[in-house]
Amino acid sequence: MTFLKGSLLVLGYFFVAHSFKNLFGFLGKRKFIKSNELLHEEWARYSAFYKYQPIDLVRKYFGEKIGLYFAWLGVYTQLLIPASIVGIIVFGYGVATVDTDIPSLEMCDERLNFTMCPLCDGACDFWRLNTACGTARASHLFDNPATVFFSIFMSLWAVLFLEHWKRRQISLSFSWDLTGIEEDEVNNESQNAEMYTSAKHTHTHTPSFPTKLTWKDRLPGYFINVSSILFMFGLTFSAVFGVIIYRITVSALMAMSPDPETKSNVRVTVTATAVIINLVVILILDEIYGAVALWLTELEIPKTETTFEERLILKAFLLKFMNAYAPIFYVAFFKGRFAGRPGNYVYVFNDYRMEECAPGGCLIELCIQLSIIMLGKQLIQNNIFEIGIPKLKKLVRAIKDKGTAQKESEDERPPQQWNRDYDLAPFEGLTPEYMEMIIQFGFVSLFVASFPLAPVFALLNNVIEIRLDAKKFVTELRRPVAIRAKDIGIWYNILSGMGKFSVIINAFVISFTSDFIPRLVYQYIYSQTGTMHGFIDHTLSYFNVSNFKSGTVCNLYIVFPFRYKDYREPPWSAEAYQFSKQYWCVLAARLAFVILFQNLVMFLSLVVAWVIPDVPKTIVEQLKREKKLLVEVFLQEEKDKFQLIHSLFSKDPPRHQRHLYGSPLPLISYDLV
Secondary structure, X not given: OHHHHHHHHHHHHHHHHHHHHHHHHHHHHHHHHHHHHHHHHHOOOHHXXXXXXXXXXXXXXXXXXXXXXXXXXXHHHHHXXXXXXXXXXXXXXXXXXXXXXXXXXXXXXXXXXXXXXXXXXXXXXXXXXXXXXXXXXXHHHHOOHHHHHHHHHHHHHXXXXXXXXXXXXXXXXXXXXXXXXXXOOOOHHHHHHXXXXXXXXXXXXXXXXXXXXXXXXXXXXXXXXXXXXXXXXXXXXXXXXXXXXXXXXXXXXXXXOOOHHHHHXXXXXXXXXXXXXXXXXXXXXXXXXXXXXXXXXXXXXXXXXXXXXXXXXXXXXXXXXXXXXXXXXXXXXXXXXXXXXXXXXXXXXXXEEOOOOXXXXXXXXXXXXXXXXXXXXXXXXXXHHHHHHHHHHHHHHHHHHHHHHHHOOOOOOOOOHHHHHHOOEOOOOOHHHHHHHHHHHHHHHXXXXXXXXXXXXXXXXHHHHHHHHHHHHHHHEOOOOOOOOOOOOHHHHHHHHHHHHHHHHHHHHHHHHOOHHHHHHHHHHHOOOOOOOXXXXXXXXXXXXXXXXXXXXXXXXXXXXXEEEOOEOOXXXXXXXXXXXXXXXXXXXXXXXHHHHHHHHHHHHHHHHHHOOOOOHHHHHHHHHHHHHHHHHXXXXXXXXXXXXXXXXXXXXXXXXXXHHOOOOOXXXXXXX
């Protein structure tokens, strides 16, 4: 009878346990499906672009590391809204004042009759400055006094963005209980030692990793790293130089064309095609540099996963930063600086003259270069590649699976949900997602003085990018393993460095690329009326046609003098064709502006960072409240301990022990407050 009761109890226990297991498994499955469907409906759809992201649900489903990425992307996109509004206002100011801009009107005035030097040797003829009227008017849209204000604003905006994200990150860390965690570190060296030791006992083949790596073991990897990175930098510069040669040769060939329409569109055609070639080269080298950075990082054998990730990010960022911005740096700071002057030009391969800036300045060409590269990378690399390549890979896998499925027997069960999930593309980390946004941040902040509409296009791209990434994570990729992280890691340091670097770049763009400083110098030093009348004539120097080298000019009958854009002494001066006093005055003003601009913006940035506290007030108050509660709990525990001790010692001992212990202890009072 006892055995029967025991058997019934055991069976009942297993029945109840199995029922609870099925119940909780069903609820867990319902919860999983509900979370997945809710993310797809409220987050991973393009029609939900106007909604806030469910960051808490993203964190619960994907983990803190991915949740922090989408939270950071949301903050960045949100703060692009005021930058876009100010950029549109600045561009609108340029459109509204283009008809009253005196330098543009003087360039378009046919009565001034400025005859300019030929743009190439042999085939090009003298030309009139008023033919560049369209370029001058387009330059004013971006090269106007409002551009300086916008540069200062964007420098402060970068600081405001970083401070706002710092506060948001602390709030998320507090609400997600991440304030005291340390990231899980996986020591690669210990793993290699364990693999090496276990292979000895199991007699299996494994790579012969040393149990402890010395600097001699790491030296070859470091040497290959440095030499490879220098080689990649040389490859990037070679690509830029190749495009420069293309521009020079195509310009010369089109100038020799008998078709007058072809001659008139030389600059537009060459600039547009050269930028497209730059874009294609950048897209190709980006893919190569990503693979090279991964290979170089593996050669170093980092100790931990975090070290591996940080070194990979640094290498990939350096290579892709140089690749994306090298053509833009050339146009901004080098183009036209080393072209020489009429009669003493600088030649490439002894045949082709170095290219010069457009008559309206290099800023309009910088704007074209920046806009096409930025929009091309966003449209092709960030959107088409992210949509097209996963779809293509999925199609290839489907074709392979279809061929395999035909060979299987028909009586097998249909594929389960976990089989379909396994067939999705594997998750390859957040580095590519962060990288494309960091490069975009550079376009928005570094050269924003030349393209005020950059924040607008970045905002439009990011609205799509958030939903595109969300759809990719929910439907296209395997669900990644959740990883706890307390911040975005090294990406914050990169953003901070780029924000400080943007101040220097914008200062030099305004000083040396635009005509803002020469206009100020002319108006307040050289203008007799205190206005901009006569500015174009002031910036043009004289040249004697007889000083041309033989064979470089086709029409020597043009009357003297003709003009070229530079600050040089006239041919009748004792120091003919040397830099004039105006040149040194403008150069001194440019350098002074760089120093003033940098110090002013850095000071304002420090003020903004000091005014905005890192920790939100609500978090500070909550931390104080928690600290107060902890103190109260501690005091209550100490009070309870004292009362217990007091109750023990306040009892009278037995009569036969009184002579041993004497009278009871007196009552001791402690002030716990």
